[in-house]
Amino acid sequence: MNNILVANEVSKQFGSHIALNKVSLEIPKNSIYGLLGPNGAGKTTLIRIINQIIYPDQGTIFFDGKPLQAQHISMIGYLPEERGLYKSMKVGEQALYLAQLKGLSKYDAKNRLKYWFDRLEIGDWWDKKIQELSKGMAQKIQFIVTVLHEPKLLIFDEPFSGFDPINANLIKDEIIQLRDKGTTIIFSTHRMESVEELCEYIALVHKSQKILDGKLSDIKKAYKNNIYKVGLGVQSANGLLEDLKDKFEILSSEYVDNGLQLNFTVQLPSEDTGPFLSHLSGKANVNNFMETIPSANDIFIRTVQSK
Amino acid sequence: MGKLSLIIKREYLAKVRNKSFVVMTFLSPILMVGMLVLVVYLTKINDNEIRTIGVLNESHYFSTDFQGTENTSFVKLKDIGLEAAKDSIQKMGFYGLLYIPNEQDLEQVASRSFFYSKEAPGSFILDNLGNVFKDRLRMQRLQELGVSVSDFESVDNDYEIKTASFSGEQNLKGITEIKAFIGGAFGYLIMMFIIIYGGFVMRSVIEEKTTRIIEVIISSVKPFQLMLGKIIGTSLAGVTQFAIWIISVLLMVGVLILVFDIDPASLNTGASNAPGMIGGAAYVAASDSAMQLYANELFKIPWVMLVCFFMVYFVLGYLIYSSIYAAIGAAVDNETDTQQFIFPIILPLMLAIYVGFFSVFNNPHGPIAVGFSLFPLTSPIVMLMRLPGGIGEGGVPIWEIVVSILLLMVTFVGIVWLAAKIYRVGILMYGKKPSYRDLFKWLKY
Numbered sequence: 001m002n003n004i005l006v007a008n009e010v011s012k013q014f015g016s017h018i019a020l021n022k023v024s025l026e027i028p029k030n031s032i033y034g035l036l037g038p039n040g041a042g043k044t045t046l047i048r049i050i051n052q053i054i055y056p057d058q059g060t061i062f063f064d065g066k067p068l069q070a071q072h073i074s075m076i077g078y079l080p081e082e083r084g085l086y087k088s089m090k091v092g093e094q095a096l097y098l099a100q101l102k103g104l105s106k107y108d109a110k111n112r113l114k115y116w117f118d119r120l121e122i123g124d125w126w127d128k129k130i131q132e133l134s135k136g137m138a139q140k141i142q143f144i145v146t147v148l149h150e151p152k153l154l155i156f157d158e159p160f161s162g163f164d165p166i167n168a169n170l171i172k173d174e175i176i177q178l179r180d181k182g183t184t185i186i187f188s189t190h191r192m193e194s195v196e197e198l199c200e201y202i203a204l205v206h207k208s209q210k211i212l213d214g215k216l217s218d219i220k221k222a223y224k225n226n227i228y229k230v231g232l233g234v235q236s237a238n239g240l241l242e243d244l245k246d247k248f249e250i251l252s253s254e255y256v257d258n259g260l261q262l263n264f265t266v267q268l269p270s271e272d273t274g275p276f277l278s279h280l281s282g283k284a285n286v287n288n289f290m291e292t293i294p295s296a297n298d299i300f301i302r303t304v305q306s307k
Numbered sequence: 308m309g310k311l312s313l314i315i316k317r318e319y320l321a322k323v324r325n326k327s328f329v330v331m332t333f334l335s336p337i338l339m340v341g342m343l344v345l346v347v348y349l350t351k352i353n354d355n356e357i358r359t360i361g362v363l364n365e366s367h368y369f370s371t372d373f374q375g376t377e378n379t380s381f382v383k384l385k386d387i388g389l390e391a392a393k394d395s396i397q398k399m400g401f402y403g404l405l406y407i408p409n410e411q412d413l414e415q416v417a418s419r420s421f422f423y424s425k426e427a428p429g430s431f432i433l434d435n436l437g438n439v440f441k442d443r444l445r446m447q448r449l450q451e452l453g454v455s456v457s458d459f460e461s462v463d464n465d466y467e468i469k470t471a472s473f474s475g476e477q478n479l480k481g482i483t484e485i486k487a488f489i490g491g492a493f494g495y496l497i498m499m500f501i502i503i504y505g506g507f508v509m510r511s512v513i514e515e516k517t518t519r520i521i522e523v524i525i526s527s528v529k530p531f532q533l534m535l536g537k538i539i540g541t542s543l544a545g546v547t548q549f550a551i552w553i554i555s556v557l558l559m560v561g562v563l564i565l566v567f568d569i570d571p572a573s574l575n576t577g578a579s580n581a582p583g584m585i586g587g588a589a590y591v592a593a594s595d596s597a598m599q600l601y602a603n604e605l606f607k608i609p610w611v612m613l614v615c616f617f618m619v620y621f622v623l624g625y626l627i628y629s630s631i632y633a634a635i636g637a638a639v640d641n642e643t644d645t646q647q648f649i650f651p652i653i654l655p656l657m658l659a660i661y662v663g664f665f666s667v668f669n670n671p672h673g674p675i676a677v678g679f680s681l682f683p684l685t686s687p688i689v690m691l692m693r694l695p696g697g698i699g700e701g702g703v704p705i706w707e708i709v710v711s712i713l714l715l716m717v718t719f720v721g722i723v724w725l726a727a728k729i730y731r732v733g734i735l736m737y738g739k740k741p742s743y744r745d746l747f748k749w750l751k752y
Contacts (some may be wrong), residue, residue, distance in 0.1 A: 097317055
């Protein structure tokens with residue numbers, strides 16, 4: 001069984017509003033899985049169903065091969081987008097409480113908390129009240145509480161919001177380390193650069209439906225459109241550009257370096273770059289030749305807008 | 308440790324450690340005792356005022372009748388006209404002037420007499436003055452009829468019909484009211500507890516929503532567990548508060564007994580060993596034995612049973628109402644939005660108290676009293692007002708108790724089920740003030 005979580009045609013309706021429409025997902029073990037989609041697409045509903053906060057109208061979820069059950073709660077860690085802590089409770093007490101709710105014994109919870117508090121260098125916060133902490137500090141506590149019970153599946157909804165860049169990096173490194181230790185991570189965010197950086201797989205949900213999923217590198221391959229960036233060394237403007245424009249679809253072009261370099265982007269009819277390159281050979285020096293690969297951001301925007 | 312008990316423990320500690328809880332627990336008995344002392348003291352001051360009344364008596368009657376008492380003294384005026392008397396009374400700052408004109412007979416004297424005063428006189432004063440005239444008139448009429456005073460007194464004894472249940476148990480006058488009052492105290496306690504601690508539950512739910520911790524918690528436990536734990540934990544805090552109050556009251560009573568050296572036993576037996584004074588002692592003895600009867604009757608109230616039923620009705624009533632409070636807390640984002648939902652909850656509680664005090668006092672087993680003691684939203688209060696009258700014959704029929712508890716249980720299950728549904732949806736809804744229609748929709752999610 002290579003998938004930690006499989007969703008099978010999951011649907012959920014609130015009144016007349018359809019929040020999820022037959023969404024199926026397969027989340028491979030030991031990966032970071034990006035769950036993407038515009039606001040209101042149904043991501044949070046799906047995440048809540050995985051956490052058994054709400055229940056699907058139709059469809060089933062399998063966790064590690066078995067239908068999702070109450071006992072799986074202790075194997076899932078969830079950091080919601082809307083998150084907070086009791087203001088008047090002390091940090092340590094609160095972390096202990098939340099850890100025990102996840103099924104840890106008081107003793108284990110205490111030891112692990114000590115470890116994490118030292119690791120994130122917040123050991124002296126134990127007796128502080130939450131209302132004395134800044135937002136970023138509180139986020140650290142929430143992160144610790146989410147991962148403390150060493151769940152098999154971690155779900156982070158916008159984990160970096162509220163963090164300064166330094167702490168965001170710290171948390172990012174922790175997430176990668178957790179993945180390396182065998183944890184599977186579902187990562188929901190609007191920050192495409194972190195998707196690019198972290199996610200091996202993605203799924204795109206739009207208007208209650210899954211419209212795209214798979215390995216990010218495969219998706220990129222599928223979305224590439226044979227556009228290449230080319231830089232040619234030329235002696236002078238000797239009609240080469242006009243010749244190229246005749247034979248190929250040139251999207252944009254410019255001369256730089258006092259007319260000694262011609263940069264342009266070209267749309268080739270197929271993946272085969274041979275005819276294009278052989279056409280160039282002898283006419284100019286190819287200084288650079290690079291395929292443009294669409295970013296996750298491009299894919300997101302293109303897919304969502306085309307629907 | 309189970310998750311529910313974890314939640315209960317946290318809710319309990321969060322409540323008990325709260326500063327306002329500590330302040331309220333220790334301050335409110337002091338405030339209450341302070342208020343009581345203040346009221347007693349003020350009443351005393353009010354009564355301590357000594358009023359001086361001038362009496363201008365031109366008749367032959369009443370020459371010795373107006374004797375001063377603790378708070379009234381009479382000054383007799385002589386050889387002075389009415390107007391002059393009024394003037395001098397005002398100048399001397401007396402309370403008022405009683406003018407008794409000289410007429411042919413007592414009847415006319417009495418009917419022409421006047422009491423002048425600056426302000427409208429209190430009823431206490433008027434009763435005192437009026438009684439003097441009444442007594443005089445009665446004596447004179449008795450003399451005219453040739454009846455001696457002692458004969459008259461033997462005729463004029465109070466009569467009251469004695470009542471008993473079919474099994475022959477005697478009832479005492481007013482005992483029904485006293486019992487209803489004791490029940491009323493229990494009912495009132497339940498109402499206060501529901502309103503105060505239901506409010507705590509509601510605020511605690513709102514706090515979880517506004518701090519956004521709710522989703523973290525319900526990814527670990529079921530919303531229903533959280534709701535139940537919250538309700539139970541908060542009520543345990545309330546029970547703690549009551550326990551502290553009861554213990555401190557007992558301590559205070561103990562201290563009072565020690566400080567003032569009151570022998571509790573002497574309160575009951577004090578008057579009976581005074582055989583010398585026939586008239587007075589007889590009266591005292593009579594009232595003493597009545598007291599004894601009332602005391603007996605109060606002891607006969609099945610306290611243990613009453614406390615047991617108090618617990619049953621209290622627990623069920625509190626659970627019903629506080630789960631509604633929890634649902635309201637879940638539905639709104641802040642406390643100001645709760646008003647429209649709270650009013651319908653307070654309504655049956657207030658109704659129960661009013662029905663209890665008006666209907667149960669008059670007729671503990673009348674149709675209204677029975678109806679409201681069966682209706683689940685009012686039964687915890689109204690039934691408790693009826694119960695001190697006993698169970699079974701002469702009291703509340705057993706079937707009524709069974710039905711009311713059964714109805715309460717069914718309602719409890721139903722309401723908690725509905726409340727849990729609203730709660731489950733509401734805790735994840737932000738930024739919208741829901742209408743009743745929305746709540747109804749949530750039930751179907």
